């Protein structure tokens with residue numbers, strides 16, 4: 337039998353300690369624009385209680401066609417300037433498209449611990465053959481983590497689809513700011529409903545810019561952040577094992 341350690345809400349993010357979704361590499365996507373930006377965000381995340389960050393720049397055909405080689409130089413540069421007490425690892429947020437298929441087929445993926453793959457897709461239109469794609473990834477031994485499930489509008493009307501995805505083994509990473517009204521009240525309502533149904537595996541900041549730090553500060557005092565911590569189901573800490 338598994339016992340989940342319940343975490344104490346200390347008013348910051350130290351109970352989570354690990355953030356597994358952030359856009360901290362300068363100039364490779366719509367996140368940090370320069371090194372100064374990047375280091376300010378990292379310092380601010382450390383002040384919020386995080387001590388381990390996985391940065392996950394977008395890999396997306398057309399807009400941000402990143403590969404390991406486009407990301408690693410910026411990553412190494414930040415690593416050499418990190419403040420004390422915080423570690424930074426490199427992964428990516430993969431949009432389900434042909435660029436992603438190529439990276440899968442040529443085994444060029446930047447995984448999170450546990451063979452985990454952070455994925456996203458259109459927020460409006462259900463991707464073609466979604467279940468088949470996810471099944472194909474599971475067959476290859478990847479543990480799919482769906483980034484911000486609460487933000488996919490086409491899933492809102494079909495809440496049962498969330499259960500179906502979970503039944504297929506997909507893990508859900510809710511954005512911390514979805515526990516506030518940052519993305520809108522409907523997104524917050526879905527994040528809360530996912531919490532109520534015990535479907536949430538991870539919280540991530542999905543931070544793109546320094547201005548989001550002030551918004552993130554409000555999250556630890558929110559009722560649903562406390563509820564998620566108390567659920568004992570969050571796996572953020574398991575990424576540090």
Ligand SMILES: [Fe+2]
Pocket residue numbers: 357358359429483542
């Ligand atoms: Fe993201």
